[in-house]
Amino acid sequence: MTKPRAPRQDAARNREKLLTAAIDAFSQHGLDASLEAIARDAGVGIGTLYRHFPTREALAIAAYQHEVEQLCAKAQELKATLPPDEALREWMSRFVGYVAAKRGLAPILRTVLAPDADLFTDLRALIHGALGDLLHHAAQTGVIRDDIGVEDVMHAMSGVWLASAEPHWHDQAERLLDLLMDGLRYRAPGSGYTRDP
Structure with missing residues (x-):
């Protein structure tokens, strides 16, 4: 006979689904996002949402933290693959x-x-750490230049952030990222991009 699923596992799974649905909803609707719709999209009842996140603010903060942590964890996976x-x-x-x-x-x-706030400081440090690790790895293998730091790239990406506020932003953002990568590869030993004589 199959054992019933542990309540703790169900709770963790429901929390994960709620955070994913919340990111989508807040991204599209901002403050006006419907908590009922978030619960529905997560496949749970509104009572389950409130058990995990008693206020809209608590859900927003948890969703923000979750998104940053997922983003930073992805850096190691990408680096390995x-x-x-x-x-x-x-x-x-x-x-x-x-x-x-x-x-x-x-x-x-x-x-x-x-x-x-400490949360912003901690999460900013996570982002900088993930980006710094990827930059260091790429520079060590010679595919990008080694004189560019995290702050340089973050500032260069500010134009990409601005693009995300415009309609059809995604295609423009991807072009800007390609341009940034071309700059990072320029003069790198193993990139094929060299300084003009």
Whole structure:
């Protein structure tokens, strides 16, 4: 006879589904996202949502934290499965998706978290660590230049973040990321991009 599924596993699975649905909903609708729709999209009742997240704010903060943690965890997976420059490029594309999701969360987060809140500081450090690791790995293998740091790339990506506010932003964002990667490869020992004589 099959043992019943452990309640703790069900709760963890429901929480994960709620966070995924919340990211989608807040990305599309911002503060106006319907909690009932989030619960429905997650395949749970509204009571289950409130047991995990008693307020809209609690759900938004948890969704934001979850999105950053997932993004940063993906860096290691990409590093292990793709060539270094491709791993970096794919992670940056996912980062743009994260920024688009965060845009919908921003009004809620601003109301409940100070700009220097520990959560923001900790998650920013996670992002910088993931990007720094990918940059270092790609530079060590010679496919990108080694004189560019995390802050340089984050500043360069600010134009990509702005693109995510426009209609049909995704195609433009991808072109901007390709342009950024061309700059990172320029003068790298193993990239084929060299300085003009």
